[in-house]
Amino acid sequence: MKMSGAQMVCEAIIAEGVKTVFGYPGGAIMNVYDEIYKQNAFRHILTRHEQAAVHAADGYARATGEVGVAMVTSGPGFTNAVTGLATAYMDSIPLVVISGQVPLSLIGTDGFQEIDAVGISRPCTKHNYLVRSLEDLPRILKEAFYIARSGRPGPVLVDIPKDITGEMGEFHYPNKVDLPTYKPRYKGNDRQIKKAVEAIVNAKKPLLYIGGGAVLSDAYELIRELANVGQIPAVETLMARGVMGAENPLFIGMLGMHGSYAANMAMSETDLIISLGARFDDRVTGKLSEFARYADIIHIDIDPANIGKLVDVDYPIVGDVKTVVEKMLSMLREKVDPDRYQVWREILARYDELHPLLYNDCDDVIKPQWVIERIGELVGEEAIITSDVGQHQMWAAQFYPFDRPRQWINSGGLGTMGFGFPAALGAKMGHPEKTVINITGDGSILMNVQELVTAAENELPVINVILNNHFLGMVRQWQTFFYDKRYSETDLSYQPNWKMLAEACGGVGYDVTTKEEFDTALKSAIEGGKVTFINVAVDRFENVLPMVPAGGALYNMLLEHKDQCDG
Amino acid sequence: MDKVRRVISVIVANEAQVLARVSGLFAGRGYNIDSLTVAPIPGSNFSHMTIVTRGNRRVIEQIVKQLHKLIPTYKVIEHEEMVEKEMVLIKFSIESPIAEIQALCQAYNGSIVNAGPDMFIAMAADEAGRIAHFIEAVERYHPMEIVRSGVVAMER
Numbered sequence: 109m110k111m112s113g114a115q116m117v118c119e120a121i122i123a124e125g126v127k128t129v130f131g132y133p134g135g136a137i138m139n140v141y142d143e144i145y146k147q148n149a150f151r152h153i154l155t156r157h158e159q160a161a162v163h164a165a166d167g168y169a170r171a172t173g174e175v176g177v178a179m180v181t182s183g184p185g186f187t188n189a190v191t192g193l194a195t196a197y198m199d200s201i202p203l204v205v206i207s208g209q210v211p212l213s214l215i216g217t218d219g220f221q222e223i224d225a226v227g228i229s230r231p232c233t234k235h236n237y238l239v240r241s242l243e244d245l246p247r248i249l250k251e252a253f254y255i256a257r258s259g260r261p262g263p264v265l266v267d268i269p270k271d272i273t274g275e276m277g278e279f280h281y282p283n284k285v286d287l288p289t290y291k292p293r294y295k296g297n298d299r300q301i302k303k304a305v306e307a308i309v310n311a312k313k314p315l316l317y318i319g320g321g322a323v324l325s326d327a328y329e330l331i332r333e334l335a336n337v338g339q340i341p342a343v344e345t346l347m348a349r350g351v352m353g354a355e356n357p358l359f360i361g362m363l364g365m366h367g368s369y370a371a372n373m374a375m376s377e378t379d380l381i382i383s384l385g386a387r388f389d390d391r392v393t394g395k396l397s398e399f400a401r402y403a404d405i406i407h408i409d410i411d412p413a414n415i416g417k418l419v420d421v422d423y424p425i426v427g428d429v430k431t432v433v434e435k436m437l438s439m440l441r442e443k444v445d446p447d448r449y450q451v452w453r454e455i456l457a458r459y460d461e462l463h464p465l466l467y468n469d470c471d472d473v474i475k476p477q478w479v480i481e482r483i484g485e486l487v488g489e490e491a492i493i494t495s496d497v498g499q500h501q502m503w504a505a506q507f508y509p510f511d512r513p514r515q516w517i518n519s520g521g522l523g524t525m526g527f528g529f530p531a532a533l534g535a536k537m538g539h540p541e542k543t544v545i546n547i548t549g550d551g552s553i554l555m556n557v558q559e560l561v562t563a564a565e566n567e568l569p570v571i572n573v574i575l576n577n578h579f580l581g582m583v584r585q586w587q588t589f590f591y592d593k594r595y596s597e598t599d600l601s602y603q604p605n606w607k608m609l610a611e612a613c614g615g616v617g618y619d620v621t622t623k624e625e626f627d628t629a630l631k632s633a634i635e636g637g638k639v640t641f642i643n644v645a646v647d648r649f650e651n652v653l654p655m656v657p658a659g660g661a662l663y664n665m666l667l668e669h670k671d672q673c674d675g
Numbered sequence: 676m677d678k679v680r681r682v683i684s685v686i687v688a689n690e691a692q693v694l695a696r697v698s699g700l701f702a703g704r705g706y707n708i709d710s711l712t713v714a715p716i717p718g719s720n721f722s723h724m725t726i727v728t729r730g731n732r733r734v735i736e737q738i739v740k741q742l743h744k745l746i747p748t749y750k751v752i753e754h755e756e757m758v759e760k761e762m763v764l765i766k767f768s769i770e771s772p773i774a775e776i777q778a779l780c781q782a783y784n785g786s787i788v789n790a791g792p793d794m795f796i797a798m799a800a801d802e803a804g805r806i807a808h809f810i811e812a813v814e815r816y817h818p819m820e821i822v823r824s825g826v827v828a829m830e831r
């Protein structure tokens with residue numbers, strides 16, 4: 109069929125089954141927007157910033173497991189989208205971002221709103237394309253979706269010059285990709301898997317170390333089964349929260365810089381790490397030379413480059429977590445003796461009793477951790493929780509009772525403030541039936557606050573709970589511990605009127621200073637059905653603990669909450 | 676860990692951006708490039724890149740894996756048993772002792788390839804290490820200009 113390049117873009121989006129596109133128009137992408145206007149097979153959400161469009165597509169992808177799609181114009185439209193691409197790249201989130209480009213004849217002339225999009229995005233995309241002829245467009249779009257979602261997922265940019273979207277040509281959307289240079293491996297090597305199973309059977313203190321890859325490969329049921337069959341304890345990274353489920357007795361906790369004492373000690377004392385889609389990030393390992401000194405390592409990862417990158421691995425298995433765990437289970441079932449690890453489980457239980465994850469609750473001022481626990485009590489399993497970056501993020505990860513993967517959505521790898529709100533909009537688009545709550549800070553929320561308008565316009569009743577400490581709290585905490593309390597540029601005492609801000613954009617606001625007020629506000633927000641700010645005044649100087657100081661050994665944690673109830 | 680020299684061949688799709696992807700990978704991840712050559716493989720849609728790099732065992736392993744991870748990469752060969760060649764062109768003033776230089780060239784698989792009224796150009800093609808020796812050997816004739824091609828390699 110003959111059609112314009114712009115129509116081809118829309119047809120490809122439809123053929124891929126995409127129901128929602130997030131974006132922002134401009135000169136170079138206008139041809140495509142003209143076609144969007146003419147169709148109603150998918151919805152377009154106009155965010156109020158390109159960064160937010162990409163984060164929204166990202167939140168949609170994380171919540172649903174499908175490819176998120178965002179669309180931006182050339183030049184500043186594209187550069188605004190870069191933080192979104194980098195955020196998705198670091199967390200391996202499947203996105204296709206389509207950007208307009210100046211016409212082919214102007215490329216290289218410093219034309220109006222020309223920027224080298226493929227050059228800028230090369231290090232923060234899984235792959236990218238500058239389309240050079242209309243003929244290539246259908247194939248490139250097909251490849252973009254395939255590359256984004258297959259193997260280790262990631263964002264793909266397709267940069268399309270304006271004259272190509274305007275040109276007419278023959279359209280056949282390929283039903284297969286033909287990429288001889290790209291063949292992701294899903295099935296692990298059987299011999300290696302067998303050896304790994306032997307190692308588990310012979311270990312005394314095995315530990316499942318679960319990372320974001322477990323979420324991406326939708327492996328959680330099999331992983332719970334693996335833990336259960338062997339009665340093997342498990343720790344989760346920040347990206348894997350929810351895989352084991354809050355009530356699971358084998359779940360020891362989150363590990364890493366702000367991990368629980370028991371989880372970090374488990375990692376320090378295990379004799380066999382079974383790494384499932386985790387990548388030994390520095391925020392997890394602490395000082396590498398002190399990391400898991402007694403452990404052999406089974407490393408299962410779909411990306412061979414993750415294996416052996418930071419630690420030496422005894423049993424490397426390149427493959428999809430779900431596929432490999434399934435295979436492991438079939439071999440392990442008859443062989444494993446759960447009693448063998450009984451002592452190990454008791455040791456870990458003892459560690460948990462010794463230093464459980466705690467805070468000192470208080471009647472004079474709300475403790476931020478209380479807010480998280482309370483949300484958990486009130487909406488628990490029902491809600492999808494997104495988050496920004498800072499102390500509030502860590503408290504959410506520590507104290508929320510996550511019961512399933514894809515329930516917890518946060519920027520782990522890049523640590524992007526401003527991610528939470530637009531990601532929540534995307535998650536809500538993906539799951540309209542679910543309550544979506546963004547747990548955010550008084551710093552972070554302002555980094556995409558304009559999305560109040562998007563939310564109000566599109567009736568996306570996302571609830572933003574602002575844990576308001578009048579600080580860039582996480583930076584303040586480091587200043588307290590490591591910079592002699594010199595609070596350089598972290599005091600946020602000057603604040604907007606949050607309630608009025610929300611209302612000005614068509615939302616609802618609550619200012620909360622007591623626990624009762626919080627309960628009322630959250631319940632009203634859930635019933636109210638409008639985008640909401642709940643501004644919760646919390647203890648200003650509360651610290652996130654435990655804490656492994658950057659570069660320190662994982663077993664050396666700052667533990668005590670010394671500040672009792674001093675406001 | 677000790678640093679080692681490695682010659683790596685990368686077979687990539689012959690398409691736009693591919694050189695930038697490879698060199699960007701080295702720059703972005705802080706890997707060394709001693710030399711990099713690239714040319715299309717005759718009768719195919721692929722190009723052959725030869726990269727000479729240095730690093731410890733973990734770095735070399737990462738380089739190979741990261742190269743492989745690039746979408747247009749078809750194959751990465753970490754050479755062990757290889758034939759390795761590099762070419763050098765060296766320009767001398769016409770006053771220089773051409774016969775001596777020619778004799779040296781022959782020892783390094785080369786010859787005089789061009790001569791003009793003011794200068795002549797010598798060429799040698801040999802292993803990178805021997806090319807370095809050749810350059811050292813002709814230093815005393817005060818060469819006017821030296822151009823090395825970078826290494827190409829083929830597994831035996």
Ligand SMILES: Cc1ncc(C[n+]2csc(CCOP(=O)(O)OP(=O)(O)O)c2C)c(N)n1
Nearest residue numbers: 498499500523525549550551552580581582
């Ligand atoms: C875009 C961006 N800029 C800067 C930082 C560095 N940073 C990390 S946490 C933080 C403070 C966040 O403050 P707030 O949102 O109020 O959260 P809190 O820590 O107070 O809970 C900052 C500035 C970042 N992660 N992202």
Ligand SMILES: [Mg+2]
Nearest residue numbers: 549550579581
């Ligand atoms: Mg704050």
